[in-house]
Amino acid sequence: MKRLLLLHLAFLFSAVSANAQDDLLGELDAEQVAESYTPPAFKALQIVTLQTTKVPAKNEFYFVVSHRFGTVKDGISEFFGLDAATTKIGGIYGITEWLSVSASRHTLLKIYEGSLKYRLTRQTNDFPLTIVGYNTVDINSFLDDEDYPKIEFTDRLTYISQLLISRRLSNKVSLQLVPSFIHKNLYNPAIENDKQFSVGAGGRVKLTSRLSLNAEYVYNVDAPDFYVNPLSIGLDIETGGHVFQLLFTNSQAMTEGGYITNAAGDWGDGDFFFGFNLYRVF
Template sequence: MCNRIIIILLILGISGQSSAQDNLLDSLDTDTNATTVWPSFKGLQIVSLQSTKMVGQGDLYFVVSHRFGSLKDGINTFFGLDNATTKLGFIYGIKNWVSIGISRHTLNKTYELAFKYRLINQNENSLISLVGYNTIQISSQLDKDVYPQLSFQNRLSYTSQVLISRSLSKALTIEVIVSYIHKNVYDPIIENQKQFSIGGGGRFKLSKRLSVNAEYMYSNKPSFYRNPLSLGLDIETGGHVFQLLFTNSQGMTESSYLTNAAGDWGNGDVYFGFNLYRVF
């Protein structure tokens, strides 16, 4: 218990062995070594936002995500396929209740370090699951030729999130998310240095292998950007969880996804993409 408290404090401070493939089907709808009232999320993300599902102790996940260009551009960009952005990363379960992740995003050439930790799990004694999520993003795209006084600290941005979910039935799980983002370098004309957002999403299970997901976040952003809205389909394929999605935000780090959503669903300015998880 003491070690758990120490790790949580360390994680909060920075922001302000493997599973076999044939066992994956049994673990997709439940948190490892945790008793839940009903199954919750299949994937570690609802669509782009984090879900309350945790990586099991000793499990290593390989993550591949793509967000293509806007469908609105039509055949000129082959409906966005010419303008793809990519995220590659790994997530490791230190304990059943805490994991660490590292990833690299082609958009803005960003590196990300992430910590996810469960504080409460829904069971017979608790109505909800409560999870914390903290990230540090490092933008390697910033250039000293443009910013002569650029330091390493200027490249950093931070995200802190509280995730609260409840499985209402075998088919339906909902989640509320409160988020805070701080950027060391920002454009004050089009964005805020500090941004709060609140929203959430949910998952509706269609079958053992399929579910539909949705998420939306509202924030105190300038009018230049829009609030992110995303729809997705989870497909379980044996050794993989495959998520197909449509979103108005091309970014895949929390700071980019939540603060720089440029697409407009009403005008068909939407990005197609997917998330793919492989567990070892």
């Protein structure tokens, strides 16, 4: 009886040990897979105004507050634009490790915006790029039924599709390419197109462990001459649970359908806008 008991205990011990080894090997394999991914090219969800390839982790929630003030060109009479602020307030939620959804409200043109962001590929030692899809729908609630008696709900909509393609070149330098397609259901044909293609590019240079200098430029293909191409520069400041971005741009709007196609400022004349983005993660 004692021999049977000892034999049974020995069998249980060996089974538990084997399971423990399998679990440990599984954890090591998972760590090796995780370590094969290159760290994100950008710490923030935006370069300056353009989205980055960073996607929130599963169950992460970001609270977003952004401001764009008036033009600096107006000088001290408008306190260099600080008297005229537009605001964006929104939230972003990570549904999975590769998919997030967001919603926001913009005071400029009273726009409501919803978006999906989804990772298609990820930079590894064997693959050089991270590729992310980004789609948004804007609803312009500024248009008044009294001024536009025949307006329909679909007339208020703008659709944006982007492909975000980034590469982390080193611990300090990252670059990104952003081809975009924008379709506006309601537009002024004298100064804009209903369909607009653009190609944007941006980058990040890490200055210290908590500071980075960012810049971006978007070229609009076949755009009318009324608007200009947006050029923006910014400074990322990492402070624990959030990233704070200070920026200057020649486009005051904060929606993709706005800042890409409706930039009106001229850097050479001092006609640009100060602003910031604040992301707080929970």
